[in-house]
Amino acid sequence: xxxxxxxxxxxxxxxxxxxxxxxxxxxxxxxxxxxxxxxxxxxxxxxxxxxxxxxxxxxxxxxxxxxxxxxxxxxxxxxxxxxxxxxxxxxxxxxxxxxxxxxxxxxxxxxxxxxxxxxxxxxxxxxxxxxxxxxxxxxxxxxxxxxxxxxxxxxxxxxxxxxxxxxxxxxxxxxxxxxxxxxxxxxxxxxxxxxxxxxxxxxxxxxxxxxxxxxxxxxxxxxxxxxxxxxxxxxxxxxxxxxxxxxxxxxxxxxxxxxxxxxxxxxxxxxxxxxxxxxxxxxxxxxxxxxxxxxxxxxxxxxxxxxxxxxxxxxxxxxxxxxxxxxxxxxxxxxxxxxxxxxxxxxxxxxxxxxxxxxxxxxxxxxxxxxxx
Numbered sequence: 422x423x424x425x426x427x428x429x430x431x432x433x434x435x436x437x438x439x440x441x442x443x444x445x446x447x448x449x450x451x452x453x454x455x456x457x458x459x460x461x462x463x464x465x466x467x468x469x470x471x472x473x474x475x476x477x478x479x480x481x482x483x484x485x486x487x488x489x490x491x492x493x494x495x496x497x498x499x500x501x502x503x504x505x506x507x508x509x510x511x512x513x514x515x516x517x518x519x520x521x522x523x524x525x526x527x528x529x530x531x532x533x534x535x536x537x538x539x540x541x542x543x544x545x546x547x548x549x550x551x552x553x554x555x556x557x558x559x560x561x562x563x564x565x566x567x568x569x570x571x572x573x574x575x576x577x578x579x580x581x582x583x584x585x586x587x588x589x590x591x592x593x594x595x596x597x598x599x600x601x602x603x604x605x606x607x608x609x610x611x612x613x614x615x616x617x618x619x620x621x622x623x624x625x626x627x628x629x630x631x632x633x634x635x636x637x638x639x640x641x642x643x644x645x646x647x648x649x650x651x652x653x654x655x656x657x658x659x660x661x662x663x664x665x666x667x668x669x670x671x672x673x674x675x676x677x678x679x680x681x682x683x684x685x686x687x688x689x690x691x692x693x694x695x696x697x698x699x700x701x702x703x704x705x706x707x708x709x710x711x712x713x714x715x716x717x718x719x720x721x722x723x724x725x726x727x728x729x730x731x732x733x734x735x736x737x738x739x740x741x742x743x744x745x746x747x748x749x750x751x752x753x754x755x756x757x758x759x760x761x762x763x764x765x766x767x768x769x770x771x772x773x774x775x776x777x778x779x780x781x782x783x784x785x786x787x788x789x790x791x792x793x794x
Contacts, residue, residue: 422458422484422487422488422512422514423482423511423512423513423514424481424483424484425480425483425509425510426480426510426511427508427510428510429508430478430480434463434465434478435465435495436496437629437652438465438467438475438492439467439493439496440467440474440628441467441469441625442454442493446469450538450539451469452492453467454466454489454490454491454492455467455489455539456489456512458480458485458486459482460485461479462480462482463482464477465477465478466539466542467492468540470540471656472621472625472654472657473542473653474625474653474654475542475652475654475655476652477651478651486514488514488519488533488534489533489534489536490531490534491531491533495531498521498529499521502527507523509523510523514533517532518531518533519531519532519533542655543641543643545639545640545641545644545645545646546639546641547641548639548640548642549639550638550640551590551607551612551637551638552636552637553590554636555630555633555635555649557605558636560605561603562592562620563603564603565581565593565594565603566581566594566620568594568595569594570597576659576660577659577661578596578597578664579619579620580594580618580620581593581594581617581623582594582617582663582666583616583617583618584614584616585607585611588608589604589607590604590605590606590607592604593666598744598747598786598787599747599751599784599787600786601751602666602670602782603781604781604782605781612640616645617661618645618656618659619656619657621656622656626647629652629654635649636648640658644656644657644658669785670770670772670783670785671769671772673765674772675735675736676707676736676739676764677761677762677764678707678712678731678732678733678734678761678762679732679760679761679776680712680731680732680762681758681760682752682755682758682759683758685712685752685760686753688712688714688728688729689745690749691714691725692714692726692727693745694716695716695717695718695723695724695725696716696718696745697717697718697720698720700744701744701746701747702742702744702745702791703715703742703744704741704791705741705742705743706738706740707731710730710732711728711730711731711733712728712729712730713726713727714729715727735764739764740791741764741791742767742791743771743786743788744786747786751773751786752773755774755775755780756780757775757776757777757780759775759776760773760774760776761773767791768788770786770788771787771788773785773786
């Protein structure tokens with residue numbers, strides 16, 4: 422195998438593929454890139470067996486071939502070539518020995534392996550197909566990925582659930598304490614079933630493709646394949662079924678509170694420093710159109726209070742406790758000037774929504790039980 426390539430194109434491609442290389446693996450072959458040249462196109466692949474990334478770039482090909490080389494050594498070598506005069510790099514592979522040249526006297530060699538030893542990527546040829554812009558996928562991910570779980574005893578909650586219903590493509594994630602749901606209009610999109618996608622697959626896609634890219638998404642019974650701009654990300658799906666998340670979202674509410682998003686967020690930040698370090702619990706007490714916020718930690722003997730004017734619709738006074746860190750995170754994802762909290766009881770789910778048009782997402786936060794003084 423022999424070719425020349427621009428340093429910038431190679432470095433970007435290696436960086437994209439490197440994120441699929443496992444930090445530690447008992448399988449030595451997974452610590453490598455697979456490099457395959459056909460004509461003027463170089464394909465760089467990496468996988469940890471659950472997720473794989475394949476990047477194709479244009480080069481000046483001289484001799485087709487394939488080799489497997491240590492991923493981090495190759496990436497570090499190319500990254501170290503900081504001299505701006507270095508613009509082109511040549512590769513020559515003979516009997517698995519890869520020689521890299523960047524100047525008359527500058528060169529490095531890496532001993533490689535037979536490319537046939539590298540795990541093949543699964544073929545995703547049958548199943549459902551969707552098209553999404555990167556911005557659309559980023560929107561769905563931004564409002565949901567935060568709520569995925571890392572509980573290994575409930576693997577279905579470790580991913581985001583993607584489904585189509587009534588002309589909308591919906592993404593949902595929950596860890597049992599928080600839930601994020603977002604949707605976009607997709608009249609022609611139809612999934613035969615909902616699927617659970619690992620968050621890291623979506624994160625890799627968003628990092629690897631350009632901002633104006635359109636994604637082709639293929640979903641089989643076991644894998645999802647994202648394709649765009651010469652980049653392919655393939656991932657195993659998480660086996661379902663996903664919990665019936667709609668059953669925990671109330672349809673009617675006895676109490677609603679509307680507040681300025683920034684003011685509420687700032688008040689929470691003012692009191693949370695005195696919250697218990699483990700639970701991060703804060704108390705919200707509504708009386709008329711005033712919200713009193715407080716936090717205390719009996720373990721260290723500290724407390725803090727704040728107050729905020731709100732629009733409160735509900736009978737009498739009402740107190741509810743939340744993990745202040747979770748509530749702050751959710752409010753930070755609401756771009757609207759005003760936010761709406763919808764509640765029924767101090768132990769029931771609270772729905773948090775932005776106020777405005779075209780804000781197609783909803784959050785749910787479960788309260789923490791208050792222990793009265």
